Structure formats: structure tokens, C-alpha cells
Amino acid sequence: MWSIAVTVTVGIIIGIFAKWNDKFKKINSNFQIIGLSVLLFFMGVSIGSNPEIVHNLSFIGIKSLAFSVFTVFFSVISIYILTHLLRRNPS
Amino acid sequence: MSFIVVISVALGILYGIFYSDSFIVINLGFLSQSTLAILLLSVGLDIGSNKSALSGIKDKIYSVLIVTLSVIFGSLFGGIITASLFKMPWNEGLAISAGFGWYSLSGVILTNIGNAELGSIAFLSNVFRELITFIFVPIIAVRLNYLSAIGPAGATSMDTTLPIISNNTDSNTAIIAFINGVILSALVPILVPLLYTVM
Numbered sequence: 001m002w003s004i005a006v007t008v009t010v011g012i013i014i015g016i017f018a019k020w021n022d023k024f025k026k027i028n029s030n031f032q033i034i035g036l037s038v039l040l041f042f043m044g045v046s047i048g049s050n051p052e053i054v055h056n057l058s059f060i061g062i063k064s065l066a067f068s069v070f071t072v073f074f075s076v077i078s079i080y081i082l083t084h085l086l087r088r089n090p091s
Numbered sequence: 092m093s094f095i096v097v098i099s100v101a102l103g104i105l106y107g108i109f110y111s112d113s114f115i116v117i118n119l120g121f122l123s124q125s126t127l128a129i130l131l132l133s134v135g136l137d138i139g140s141n142k143s144a145l146s147g148i149k150d151k152i153y154s155v156l157i158v159t160l161s162v163i164f165g166s167l168f169g170g171i172i173t174a175s176l177f178k179m180p181w182n183e184g185l186a187i188s189a190g191f192g193w194y195s196l197s198g199v200i201l202t203n204i205g206n207a208e209l210g211s212i213a214f215l216s217n218v219f220r221e222l223i224t225f226i227f228v229p230i231i232a233v234r235l236n237y238l239s240a241i242g243p244a245g246a247t248s249m250d251t252t253l254p255i256i257s258n259n260t261d262s263n264t265a266i267i268a269f270i271n272g273v274i275l276s277a278l279v280p281i282l283v284p285l286l287y288t289v290m
Contacts, residue, residue: 004127004131004249004250005273007128007131007132007135008131008132008134008135008138008253008269009135010132010135011131011132011133011134011135011136011137011138011139012135012136012138012139012145013135013139014135014136014139015135015136015137015138015139015140015141016139016140016145017139018140020136020140024140025137025140028133028136028137029137029258031133032130032133032134032137032254032257032258033095033258035126035129035130035133035254036095036096036099036130036225036254036255036258037095037099038099038126039123039126039127039130039251039254040095040096040099040100040103040225041099041100041102041103041106042103042115042119042122042123042126043100043103043123043221043251044099044100044101044102044103044104044105044106044107045103045104045106045107045115045116045119046103046107046119046123047100047103047104047107047218048103048104048105048106048107048108048109048111049107049108049111049116049119050107051111052211053211053214053215053218054108056211056215057215060208060211060212060215061215063173063177063179063212063216064211064212064215064216064218064219065216065219066173066176066177066216067169067170067173067184067187067188067212067216067219067220068216068217068219068220068222068223069169069219069223070169070170070172070173070188071165071166071169071170071173071188071191071216071220071245072169072220072223072224072227072242072243073165073169074164074165074166074168074169074172075161075162075165075166075169075242075243075245076165076231076235076239076242076243077165078161078162078164078165078242079157079158079161079162079165079238079239079241079242080235080236080239080242082157082161083157083236083238083239086157
């Protein structure tokens with residue numbers, strides 16, 4: 001929790017005081033995509049190497065999937081409707 | 092982007108199944124923590140180098156309110172719907188959905204105050220929520236709007252899913268996502284036991 005806040009804050013501070021150009025922003029953006037892929041690979045490894053999850057996947061998987069689909073769906077729809085009702089569409 | 096997500100996770104799962112005693116698996120905690128730290132530094136650089144991202148705090152508080160309240164009520168409503176579908180008690184559905192994607196914590200809490208199966212569902216459903224987030228954030232950001240793209244992430248929008256939100260939206264949205272994640276993460280250890288025992 002604290003390490004997260006510290007890392008992001010350090011990044012923000014460096015970002016404010018350093019002089020970045022568009023080329024750097026492009027490199028940084030591509031770097032994020034590579035880093036994300038590595039992180040996602042590790043996330044997959046943590047699922048695959050846990051026999052309890054692999055074993056239980058079919059047993060409780062459908063229920064779990066339903067929970068995630070419905071929570072995501074209603075969270076997104078609620079934000080979308082509110083941003084439109086309140087005329088906020090930043091994209 | 093969504094394609095990269097699916098491929099990376101799938102490769103990871105296969106690697107985990109077939110090489111369960113390798114160096115990567117043994118040092119997984121350290122490896123993923125370090126990768127995340129470097130990524131978050133990169134997201135911070137993004138935010139800091141964008142001058143407009145750090146202005147207009149009043150405007151941001153308004154956006155955070157919309158997003159955070161929507162995620163809370165949307166998730167809990169989704170929890171009730173799913174519980175009804177599977178004829179589960181509402182308190183279990185509410186407690187699972189109040190994990191807001193933070194699988195390790197909600198899984199541990201519900202294993203302790205509930206039972207192993209409930210804990211596993213909480214764990215898995217929040218793992219799935221994170222996976223769904225990685226796949227759908229790029230799509231939602233284009234098809235709906237940037238603020239809606241924070242919705243799937245829930246509590247994880249302050250760490251694991253912040254890079255994908257930042258990469259597919261703008262610095263302004265990344266800051267709102269981060270604050271949203273901090274608030275929701277603080278609520279998880281309070282709401283999960285509360286909804287399970289009180290409802």
C-alpha cells in the first residue's frame with residue numbers, strides 16, 4: 001500500500017521537474033505496454049502454479065465468473081449513465 | 092492491446108502449470124512486485140509530465156465521486172443479482188462483490204469469517220474481475236468514455252490495473268483512477284466483513 005503511493009509520487013515529482021518531450025512520452029508509453037505484458041504473464045503464472053485454483057476452476061468457476069461479469073457490468077453502466085446525465089464526457 | 096493481455100496471461104498460466112517449481116514461480120512475489128513498482132514509476136512520470144493533469148482539483152473530486160460511488164453501488168447490485176441467480180444468501184453475494192477486485196484480501200477475509208468455498212469464490216471472482224479489466228479497459232475507453240474505463244478496475248485502479256488505464260486514456264483519468272483505487276482499497280477490509288455479518 002505505502003510502496004505504491006511512494007512509487008507513483010516519486011514518478012510524479014520526477015515528471016514535474018524534468019523536461020520531457022513527445023519522444024520520451026512515446027517511449028514511456030511503449031515501455032508500459034511491455035511492462036504490462038510481463039506483469040500479466042506473472043499473474044498467469046500465479047494462477048497456473050496454484051493447483052487449488054486450477055483444480056477448483058470448473059467447480060466454482062461459473063459462479064465466480066458470473067460475479068465478476070455482473071459487478072463489472074453494473075459499475076461501468078452506472079458511470080456511463082451518470083457521466084451522460086451530468087454532461088461530463090472527457091473522452 | 093486486449094489481444095496482448097489474453098496472450099500474456101494464457102502463456103503465464105501454461106508456464107505456471109508446467110513449470111511449477113521453476114525460478115520464476117519460486118520468486119513470483121518479488122518479480123511481480125518489482126515489475127509493478129517500475130510500471131507505477133512510469134505511470135507517475137506520465138502524470139507528472141502532463142501539466143494539465145495536476146490542475147483543476149475541484150473538477151477531479153467531482154469525477155472521483157461519480158466513479159467511486161458508481162463502482163460501489165454497481166458492484167453491490169451486481170453481487171445481489173448474481174447471488175439471486177445462484178440462490179445464494181444476499182450477504183454472501185454482497186461480501187464477495189465488495190472485494191472490488193482485490194482478490195487476495197477479500198479471499199482471505201471470507202475464508203476466515205465464512206468458509207473455504209466462499210473464500211475461493213471471492214478470490215476467483217476478483218481474479219476474473221482483474222482479467223476482465225485488462226481485456227475491456229481498452230475497448231470501454233474507445234466505445235464509451237474514459238471515466239467508464241475505470242469502472243471494471245475497482246480497487247485495483249491504484250496499482251495493478253493503473254498502467255492499462257493510464258495507457259488507454261489520459262493523465263487526467265489516471266489520477267482519478269488512482270484516487271478511486273485508494274478509496275476503494277480502504278473500504279474493502281471494512282465493507283467485506285460488515286456486509287457479510289450485518290446483512
